[in-house]
Amino acid sequence: MRLWRWRNNPLRRRSDRIEAWIVLVARVLAVLGGVLVGLAAAGATDGALAAQRAHAYAVPAVLTQQAPKTPQASTDGSDGDTVWATVRWTGPGGGAHTGRTQVEPAAAAGTRVTVWTDRTGALVDEPLTPTESAFQAAATGLLAGSGTAVAVWAGGRLARARLDRRRLAAWDAEWERVGPQWRKRMTG
Known part of the structure; x- marks a missing residue:
């Protein structure tokens, strides 16, 4: 029964053939489009994260003052384990730089910590590890591919709904033409 739209049948209408093509094209595009978009999104994400790792450098730094003992109420997105x-720190050109970063609570002034900088010596976020990057890329690819497949599927469903409305309108028009003749036979 799955391929009923493709079987030869004297009752099959032109709209049934159109619907068969809509279903086929929507399914093929949903699968292929989802896979291709997912792979492209995963590749782009992985490339961007690899570039971020390549342009971030771990640099030793020294605390200039005693770190606070307890984390304050967080509105900056920190996890509460650091302050x-x-x-x-010394930048690539030998110049001294200062900035704020997250450290362990109650760390004494002069404690060595590691910060991440770009090639100019400015602080940047610690890049994701290759494993974290691979997970991020896979999740991005999965979401992008799934979103594409759902969008194509929804487009196919909308096209079929429109086709159903046209079929119902055609049936109504046909019944308007045939109905009175049929009623005469039934009551006569």
Whole structure:
């Protein structure tokens, strides 16, 4: 019964053949489009994260002051296990830089910590590890591919719904033409 739209049948209408093509094209595009978009999104994400890793450098830094003992109420998105403190490090050109980064609570002034900088010596976020990057790329690809497949499937469903409305309108028009003749036979 799955292929009923493709079977030869004297009752099969032109709209049934159109619906068969809509279903076929929507399914093929949903699968192929979802896979291709997913792979492209995963590749782009992986490339961007690899570039981020390539342009971030771990640099030793020194705390310039005693770190606070307890984390404050977080509105900056930190996880609460670290505190913000000022650190000093030497940039690639030998110049001294200072900035704020997250460190362990109650760390003493002069404690060595690792910060991440770009090639100019400015602080950047720690890049994701290759494993975290692979997971991020896979999740992005999965979401992008699934979204594409759902969008194509929904487009196919909308096209079929429109086709159903046209079929119902044609049936109504046909019944308007045939109905009175049929009623005469039934009551006569």
